[in-house]
Amino acid sequence: MSWAKRRGAALLLAGMLAGCATSGGNPADPLEPFNRAMFRFNDAVDDVVLKPVAKGYRAVLPNFVRTGVSNFFSNLEDLWISFNDFLQGKIRQGGEDFARFFINSTFGLLGILDVASDADLPKHNEDFGQTLGRWGLGPGPYLVLPILGPSTVRDGFGFLLDTQADLVWRIDYVPTRNTTYVTRAVNTRTNLLDTTNALEEAALDKYSFVREVWLQRRRNLVYDGDPPRERTESDEESR
């Protein structure tokens, strides 16, 4: 069964649940009971499998190797990032990100070295969920996906398209493709170790903390770091 199909099934399930779930606290999270259950499941998997593997990976491999691996996967993304820039009408950034991909794939030895950053072509963060957001589509209900974690209905659909454009997906030889997927997953989790450790300390209720962080982060990304100021409760009520 393909990754995308499974994602699709999860989204469909979440969509059906939307009809019957009761609302908890945040209006952006009508699926809270389902999401909390999924979050607990993900957390358990993380504790038993992902986190220990990531820790081992970090302990075994020297820093420069891990950086190389990160750069390699990051470079593969740049092509799709560039495409999304264009879809969002950011022509200049689209050109720059394409140049990043070109330079790093060649001079950067298949992306292992990020020479483009030194050439004043900084890394950007784009995906199809952000493009949809840029086109005016709201995030929709918050959604915790199996294994993949926090998302929203919009970003979930965006991710479906992201996976189709994924270059790793194009690898024909299945064992190589699977190994690449696993390596990328381990690399991603390892890069998040510091963040999740900080999270353990900071959060009173991990579920709602992650949700708030995620929703704010995505909103910030859609607006490229400059979202319109939200009118907040405290502005009106406190003081």
Added chain:
Amino acid sequence: MTATRRASARSPTKNPVDNETLMAMRKFLCFALTVLLAPAAQAQEIAPDVLVKTITQDVVAIIKQDKDIQAGNPAKITELIETKILPHFEFARMTQIAMGRNWRVASPEQQKELTSEFRTLLVRTYSTALTNYRNQVIEFKPLRAKPEDTDVTVKSEAKQPGAQAVTIDYEMEKTPGGWKVYDVKVAGVSLVTTYRETFAGEVREHGVDGLIKSLTAKNRENDARFKSGKT
């Protein structure tokens, strides 16, 4: 009330004046004003962006020199934060924002307790973030603010090769004791509002005292972890 739109009138305009007498009079007036307002004005002299920049540079310089801090020595990190960073944070305001409408439900004693526990929690989180610091270059963007503004955002970026730069924005307010930080936004995520939903949920289910209790419990748990060096 909105905190964004308050303005103070006490800032001399910078238009050039041709008339020399006028100039001299103005100078005298300014001088007199400065003397009169000295106690209040002194603390306000440092511009918000300069303040944050200076503190950041100080702190980074200290971390870079100090192997103990890099290794996560709890006592040293706490000392660094207490002396260099905390005086410039306004924790009562931060707690107020995180509490939203529940702030008024809390009694003055509860407000005090909440502020103190929330402060401890934020400081601990901040210490962990500091020990994770690894040679990122922190750059400050030019401050976009009018001289009369009393609420500004100081924007900076932590850059590291191979990854997207992480923005760090400081929301600051002018107070009688100088400019103070009341929120930090890392990569667009507000340190303070992130707690709002959790706080509201806790108060809804267990009341203000319930929230204080769970904050205290969280701090104890973190303390144990921090002291054992297992961060």
